[in-house]
Amino acid sequence: MSLQLRKQATPVLTLVTVLVGVGVVIQLWLLSTSLEAVLAGDASLPIPATIVSAVVFLANLGLLAYVLRVDRRVSR
Amino acid sequence: MSDQPKPRVHLPRWREDFPIQWEDDHYVTRRELAKFLTLGSALLVAANGAIALAGRTHGHARSYAPKKIASADALGPGEWMLFRYPTDADPCILVRTRAGALVAFSQVCTHLSCAVVYRKTDDRLYCPCHEGLFECTEGRSGAQVLEGPPERPLPRIVLDVKDGAVFATGVAT
Numbered sequence: 656m657s658l659q660l661r662k663q664a665t666p667v668l669t670l671v672t673v674l675v676g677v678g679v680v681i682q683l684w685l686l687s688t689s690l691e692a693v694l695a696g697d698a699s700l701p702i703p704a705t706i707v708s709a710v711v712f713l714a715n716l717g718l719l720a721y722v723l724r725v726d727r728r729v730s731r
Numbered sequence: 732m733s734d735q736p737k738p739r740v741h742l743p744r745w746r747e748d749f750p751i752q753w754e755d756d757h758y759v760t761r762r763e764l765a766k767f768l769t770l771g772s773a774l775l776v777a778a779n780g781a782i783a784l785a786g787r788t789h790g791h792a793r794s795y796a797p798k799k800i801a802s803a804d805a806l807g808p809g810e811w812m813l814f815r816y817p818t819d820a821d822p823c824i825l826v827r828t829r830a831g832a833l834v835a836f837s838q839v840c841t842h843l844s845c846a847v848v849y850r851k852t853d854d855r856l857y858c859p860c861h862e863g864l865f866e867c868t869e870g871r872s873g874a875q876v877l878e879g880p881p882e883r884p885l886p887r888i889v890l891d892v893k894d895g896a897v898f899a900t901g902v903a904t
Contacts, residue, residue, distance in 0.1 A: 661750075661758040668761045675768045682775040689779055693786035694841075695883040696872070701783035708779045712772045719769040726762060730747065 660729040667725060671718050678711045678718075685711075794889075794901040800825060801897045806833070811849040813838065816888055816899040822846065823888050825897070826867055829854050833897065834867060835888035836874045842881040856885065872903045 692700035795817035806827035845860035863879030873884030
């Protein structure tokens, strides 16, 4: 019964959501640092910050793909 | 009592997304939250990229129309005055340092935009809101941060002394 499977999958989902949330917080920090650097006239920092932010996004995307895979399995 | 197994109930997909029991509801909300956070993550990358692009066009020194702000001998050592440049929405401070140099900076603190004041005792620009302290010397592109939470220097106002008058001619960052 899929509702029972969901109960088992909820802790995994919680962990994944927390990890994605941590990634978003890191990205927020990168964004504020980039903005401060540009306003201070330093144009060299935002590019590596964008690259790191993109890497974090790809990691988040991977976690979301895992969530959707679990969801498909639970819904069967 | 019947030992017959209960028939399996297959709910439609839409019904599964609106469960009654709390534990099942947690599953749905956390799944949706993970999706929403990933969307936010994508937007943050886009915003960071936009800032990186904007940074390439953000100039270090910008020229504006010159504006007379004071006569050359209006201020003695340790004295200061306020003016607005390049627009009326940009408060600035002109200072004659104790050493006699004439310098001008934006009066808007780079932390949270409070108005900085000149502190004659130590020849510094001081922000009373959060105890920020900036140096007040000539030579650099801005008033460097000495203490407190500000992270960026105060933009310097480029001055030109001509015919006994002080003109503001640009903003350096």
